[in-house]
Amino acid sequence: MSLLRSANVTTDRILFNRPYMTGKELSYITEAKTGNMLAGDGPFTKRCHQWIEQSTGCNKALLTHSCTASLEIAALLLDIRPGDEIIMPSYTFVSTANAFVLRGGVPVFVDIRADTLNLDENLIEAAITPRTTAIVPVHYAGVACEMDSIMRIAEKHNLKVVEDAAQGVMSSYKGRALGSIGDFGAFSFHETKNVISGEGGALLVNDSNMSLRAEMIREKGTDRSRFFRGEIDKYTWQEVGSSFLPGELIAAFLWAQLEEASAITEARLKIWNNYHSMLSPLESKGLLRRPIIPVECKHNAHMYYILLSPQIDRQAVLTRLKEKNIYSVFHYVPLHSSPAGKRYAKVHGSMEVTERQSERLLRLPLWVGLTNEQQKRIVNALTKIIEELK
Numbered sequence: 001m002s003l004l005r006s007a008n009v010t011t012d013r014i015l016f017n018r019p020y021m022t023g024k025e026l027s028y029i030t031e032a033k034t035g036n037m038l039a040g041d042g043p044f045t046k047r048c049h050q051w052i053e054q055s056t057g058c059n060k061a062l063l064t065h066s067c068t069a070s071l072e073i074a075a076l077l078l079d080i081r082p083g084d085e086i087i088m089p090s091y092t093f094v095s096t097a098n099a100f101v102l103r104g105g106v107p108v109f110v111d112i113r114a115d116t117l118n119l120d121e122n123l124i125e126a127a128i129t130p131r132t133t134a135i136v137p138v139h140y141a142g143v144a145c146e147m148d149s150i151m152r153i154a155e156k157h158n159l160k161v162v163e164d165a166a167q168g169v170m171s172s173y174k175g176r177a178l179g180s181i182g183d184f185g186a187f188s189f190h191e192t193k194n195v196i197s198g199e200g201g202a203l204l205v206n207d208s209n210m211s212l213r214a215e216m217i218r219e220k221g222t223d224r225s226r227f228f229r230g231e232i233d234k235y236t237w238q239e240v241g242s243s244f245l246p247g248e249l250i251a252a253f254l255w256a257q258l259e260e261a262s263a264i265t266e267a268r269l270k271i272w273n274n275y276h277s278m279l280s281p282l283e284s285k286g287l288l289r290r291p292i293i294p295v296e297c298k299h300n301a302h303m304y305y306i307l308l309s310p311q312i313d314r315q316a317v318l319t320r321l322k323e324k325n326i327y328s329v330f331h332y333v334p335l336h337s338s339p340a341g342k343r344y345a346k347v348h349g350s351m352e353v354t355e356r357q358s359e360r361l362l363r364l365p366l367w368v369g370l371t372n373e374q375q376k377r378i379v380n381a382l383t384k385i386i387e388e389l390k
C-alpha cells in the first residue's frame with residue numbers, strides 16, 4: 001500500500017450516514033417494471049407485507065409512504081377528535097406529534113428516562129385526564145420502552161397504544177418485535193434508518209378488528225383491497241381516507257433490503273459493539289456516558305450516541321470533529337421548546353431529563369461499511385478532543 005493511500009485513511013471524510021444498498025434493488029425494480037405493475041399493492045408489496053407479518057407477528061402489515069403516514073393512519077383509526085390528549089415524549093421527531101395535531105389532538109409531553117431516553121413509564125399515569133385517548137411510546141435508538149408497564153397503564157385506563165417504532169425494525173422487547181406490542185406500530189424505511197427505501201414506512205395493525213378499516217383508510221377510504229381479493233364485486237367510498245400507499249418501485253427496492261435485514265442488523269451491531277468497548281475508558285473517566293440497554297431489550301444498532309459530561313462543550317466537540325473530517329451530529333430539539341410545540345401541545349410536569357440529555361447527546365457515524373480503521377480514527381479523535389476540553 002502506498003504512503004499516499006495510507007495518508008488518506010487518516011484524513012478522508014467520514015460521513016455521519018451512508019445509505020447501504022444490498023445490490024438487488026435495481027434488478028427488482030426492473031422486474032416490477034417488466035411486469036407492468038407500477039401502482040401499489042402488487043407482488044413486491046405483498047412480499048413485503050408477508051415479511052413484516054412473519055418477522056414481527058403483527059396481525060396485518062401495510063406499506064405506506066413513510067412512518068409519518070403510518071402515524072397519520074393510526075390517528076384516523078383512533079378517531080382522534082379536537083381536544084383529545086395523546087401522551088408522548090417531547091424528545092422525538094415532529095411526526096410523532098404532527099400526526100395527532102392534524103386531527104385536532106393535543107400532544108401531552110411527559111419526561112423521559114435518563115437511561116434509555118424513552119418515555120418514563122412512571123410519569124404516565126399522573127398525566128392522564130378524562131380527555132386522554134392514547135399513549136405513543138417512541139423506541140429511541142431502536143431500544144424498547146418499558147412496554148409491559150405501558151400496556152398495563154393503557155389497559156387500566158382504557159387507552160390505545162401507538163408505538164412509534166420508526167427506528168425499531170428488527171428490535172424486540174422480551175422477545176416481541178417492536179411495533180407488534182401496542183394496538184398499532186409504525187415503521188420507517190427512510191434513508192437514515194437501518195432498512196430503507198428512500199422514503200417509506202409501514203403500519204402494523206395488531207388488533208384484527210381494525211385491519212379492514214386500516215386497509216380502507218390507506219386506499220382513499222375505499223374497500224378496493226377487498227375488491228382485489230375478490231371478496232366483493234365493486235368498491236365504493238366507505239371511510240375518511242387518503243392515498244397512503246407506495247408504488248411498486250418503492251416496494252421492489254424495499255424487498256431487496258428486507259431480504260438482507262438480518263445481515264444489515266448484524267453488521268450494524270458489530271460496529272455498535274465496537275464503539276461500546278472502545279469508548280469504555282472515556283466513560284470510566286467520567287467524561288461521557290454510553291448507551292444503556294435494559295436486559296429486556298434486543299436492539300438493532302440503529303444509533304450509537306454518547307452523552308457528554310456537562311463540563312464538555314458539545315458544539316466545540318462537533319466543530320473539532322468536523323475539522324478532522326468526521327461528521328457527528330446532535331439530535332432532537334425537544335418539541336415542547338419548538339414554536340409549533342408551544343402552540344399545539346401541553347407539557348405535563350418537568351422536562352428536566354429531556355432538556356439535560358438532549359443538550360449533551362452526540363451521535364457518531366454508524367453505517368454498514370464503516371471500517372474498523374475508521375472507527376479507531378473517530379474514537380481517537382474524540383478522545384483527544386474531549387481530553388483537551390475537559
Ligand SMILES: *Cc1c(COP(=O)(O)O)cnc(C)c1O
Pocket residue numbers: 065066067068069092093095096138164166167187188189190199200201
Ligand atoms: C424517522 C422517524 C420518524 C419519521 O419517519 P418518516 O418515515 O421519515 O416519516 C418518526 N418518528 C421517529 C422516532 C423517527 O425516528
